[in-house]
Amino acid sequence: MSGCGAEHGLISIDQALALIAQTVQPLGREPVSVEQALQRILVDDVHAPVALPIFSQSAVDGYALAAARHPIDAGQCFQVMGEVRAGQVADVVLEVGQAVRIFTGGKIPEGTTTVARQEIVQLHVEQQIELTDDLAKHADIRDAGEEVQAGQVLATQGQSLGVGAIAALCMAGVQHVSVYRQAKIAVVVTGDEVASHVDELQQGKIFDANTPMLKAWCQQHRLDAEFFLVADQETALTELLQDLKSRFDLIITTGGVSVGDYDFVRPVALNLGFQQVFWKVKQKPGKPMFFAHSQSAERCCYLLGLPGNPAAVYVALQVYVSSVLRGLAGQSIAPAWVSAVLQHDLKPDRRERFLRMSAEIQQGQLQVTALKKQQSHMLSNLFESNFLLRVPTDTVLSAGTLLNGIYLD
Amino acid sequence: MSGCGAEHGLISIDQALALIAQTVQPLGREPVSVEQALQRILVDDVHAPVALPIFSQSAVDGYALAAARHPIDAGQCFQVMGEVRAGQVADVVLEVGQAVRIFTGGKIPEGTTTVARQEIVQLHVEQQIELTDDLAKHADIRDAGEEVQAGQVLATQGQSLGVGAIAALCMAGVQHVSVYRQAKIAVVVTGDEVASHVDELQQGKIFDANTPMLKAWCQQHRLDAEFFLVADQETALTELLQDLKSRFDLIITTGGVSVGDYDFVRPVALNLGFQQVFWKVKQKPGKPMFFAHSQSAERCCYLLGLPGNPAAVYVALQVYVSSVLRGLAGQSIAPAWVSAVLQHDLKPDRRERFLRMSAEIQQGQLQVTALKKQQSHMLSNLFESNFLLRVPTDTVLSAGTLLNGIYLD
Structure with missing residues (x-):
């Protein structure tokens, strides 16, 4: 299935997303009260139990x-x-x-x-x-029933329940819904370079941006995640992943997926029986991304190995982690691409790029401007960025070109 | 100040927003760790304590x-x-x-x-x-410092800290920031018509959409809110508001602000010493909206009295409650209006309207289409709606017209 093994070279972003779509299976269902269902995804269509208005x-x-x-x-x-x-x-x-x-x-x-x-x-x-x-x-x-007939479909399978949907369900007297079980997520941050104290900075260490980024992102998306910090050592990583794969639906790792001498995530995962879905995507940032899965008696565990560079982690959260989570929740994994009008020329690059942009709607048109400091170890433009533009390869792009991207969240 | 008393007639949406801007004062500050600061608003500019990269x-x-x-x-x-x-x-x-x-x-x-x-x-x-x-x-x-110089401004006053900003602050070694204190919010749902059980529906009661809507909205925005249900009785409401006004920064009420015989919110608030900022806005839905404030020794308490119709509550959350909260957090109160291209003609109306729309970006253009069932007691189109269009008065609007609106959240 899903190109395991066959793909030794770099695959495209679209190929990576297609492989995620082929691989990821939705999790099971659970009942929740509507008041607890914010941002959860419906497993079934919901029918109105009463007419609205209920009486004239x-x-x-x-x-x-x-x-x-x-x-x-x-x-x-x-x-x-x-x-x-x-x-x-x-x-x-x-x-x-x-x-x-x-x-x-x-x-x-x-x-x-x-x-x-x-x-x-x-x-x-x-x-x-x-x-x-x-x-x-x-x-x-x-009139009774002028808005909604009893039995009518109110909400449909795969719908994410926002504030308005919650209110509308409650008004129709819906008290419980079946939603996809939330993914149990383990986040594994690898790397010996993370400083615990300012004093360590002069010893070649850096502050860790990946852990707080992933924590904030999980908080923002109301995700249930546990965090683990592990040294760049094969045995430590083996023990950890061995334990996690039977307990979590998704393991997200940062760092250790390239071809450096201390990049243990992929070899360790393969040794533990994970099947590779893909490794390395022809993109910038985030080329050495690794995706695999392991089917045990208890569960199917997916492993998304992200590079260690924080900009690559950030892009991967928006594009790939989101896609896997949508797949686990029975939705289409496709990112919510929208077309935007480039405000300036762009030089070509051999890899597809995700550029951090400032986007604004002017005169009904979505206009995007690239921010400075796009390198994969740089994050400071995230104070201004609200849009991630997907830039195709090898083409000189001129101002006015329509390109796809996604709003950052 | 702020037109208290002077405005007996209906004011426009812009006038209401201007009065909110004139009235609402930012809350005090508090220090938080950056990892706890998601969606909080910066009181001060933040300077980089170190250069990035820290070393070459x-x-x-x-x-x-x-x-x-x-x-x-x-x-x-x-x-x-x-x-x-x-x-x-x-x-x-x-x-x-x-x-x-x-x-x-x-x-x-x-x-x-x-x-x-x-x-x-x-x-x-x-x-x-x-x-x-x-x-x-x-x-x-x-090179050391090629991204950020030590001492450089990273983030600015009034900025809301999203996932990317949190990560970028952490990468620069910022561990604590000053943010505006979170508003303490009391939500008071009035009305005798709310059913606790399905059995009561045939006795003229309806399911309560406002409480779950407000709860979900507060959850979504990480707001600290307490909820109170009160009967449509003057004494009960007086006792409750008397207690709340010294303990909360913002009281949001639903229902009881019109001119019906049981609409006690405004007279009770005025009796308790609240100063009216405005009452009644020339808009649809949500005309009988009431805004007042009360300065006591302990605090300034703002009261936003929303109509009871759930669509009016929903619109008021997106437009007015958000504005008050932005003002309390030291931000510009102005809603994030964006211009959108209307996809069909619209009939005129004597009041400015907020219409629930389906919005999508096609070919770089934000296109909006009105949904059916726009009446103020109807919510079922919120399953499909992602945009709130602001429609000016008395004008026949044709397809292709640019109008302002806000994305729903």
Whole structure:
């Protein structure tokens, strides 16, 4: 399957994404209450258990009336029999000439032929009201079921539940939904170069950007992740991955996937029985990316080995980790590419590139401008960047060209 | 200040936003660790405590060389004196004709004149290497400070810290930042019409969409909010608001702000000493919106009284609650309007409207299409909606018109 072994050379970004799509299988389902379902993905279509509105209700504060003929002429009077507030039973049955005071959302009493908003009603003594304007039949009534029929499909399989969807499900009385189980994610940061203290910086160490980046990204996406720091040593890495592969759905590693003498992630994973799906993508940043999977009795564990350079990790999160997670949640793995208008010329490169851009919409057009400091060990342009542009190989690109990219998140 | 009292009629959306901008003062500051700072807003500019890179380092796996002249011709040999891995001290000083094995990120030893990537190096016995290609001076070296100078401004006041910004701060060794204190938010849902059980639906009650909507929205935005459900009774509401106004920075109410006989929010707030900033905005949905503030010894408490209709609540969250929160966090309160191309004609309306749209970017153009079921008691189109279009009054709008709106979140 999925090109394991066959691909020794570099594959393209599209090939890598296609291999992810072929390889990743959705996780199982679990029931959650709708109030706990923010950003979760639906396993099934959801049908409305009730109609919306549930009953016919007033659209305004005013009076429900019963008239024999419509339109009712201004000046006509009605006898007020009572009051219906929102949330109360409308236990009166109106006869012609009768009215009840009613408020927005109040249940329309039986016998009602129309509703007069309070602005066209004059209240007299003895509970009598007079219309100050003509009134059509069935005015300002929200009919039961006019928005949604009971049984109608509200939301569909694969949909991510945002704030609006949660509210709409609750309004229809949906209390539980089946969602894809959340992936259990292990993040393994390799590398001896990470400083714990400022004092170590002069000894060739650097501050770790990858761990906080991955932590923040998991937090942002409400992902369940455990973090592990491991030295660049074969035995330590072997022990760790051996343990993780039966306990996690996805292992993300950073560093140690290139061809340096201390790049142990790939050989260790292969020794542990992981099947390679691909290794090395013809892209910049992030060429030595490694993707593999291991099927054990307990679970299928996917391993996405990212390079150690932080910009490569950042790009991989946006493009590849997101894709794998969408696949695990039963969605199309395809990144949400949108087309954008390049604001300047771009020099060609032999590899496809992901460039960090500043994007803004002007006059309805998505315009993108490349930021400086694009090298794979540089992150400082992320203070300004909100878009990742995908730049094809070997072409001189001029200002005005349409290219695909994704919004960063 | 801020038009309290002067505005008895309906004000425009722009006037309402301008009054919010004039009224809302930023909260105080608090220090947080960068790893806890996701989505928090910077109070001050942040300067880089160190240069990036911190020291000159190799950009590749290969060999650091010392040569007398450059370019070095292919065929020249060097004596390998040792090895520098990333994270290790480079304690050797190279003399002409010497080399060290070096890995990506490894600290460049003193005396180095260039770096040869391993692809152009042949290793002989006796720790001798031969170049298989010509090599320029200072190749594949990342110079100290080439990305960021120590002391340089990295991030600016008012910036929201996303995943990329967190990572970039960590890479520069920034461990703590000052952010605006998070608003303490109380959400008060009024209304007797909310059903606790399905059985109550036939008694004129409805399912509550506002509470789960507000909860999900606060969760999504990592906001600290407490929720209160109160009956449509003046005394109950008075007691609750009296208690809340000294404990919270922002009270959001839903329902009870219109002119119905049971709309107690505004009179109760005014009785408790809240000063009205505005009441009623010429918009659809959400006309009877109320904004007030109360300055006590403990704090300034803002009260945003939203209508009870769930679509009005949803729109107000996106437009007005967001604006107030941005103001409390020292940012410009202005919504992130972007211009979009309307895909069809639109009929005029006497009020400015917020329409729930489906937006997509095609050929670099943001195209928006209105969804059905736009009435203020309807939410079912939120399964498809990702954009809120702001439609001006009294104008026939034709397909192709550019209008402002905001992405929903």
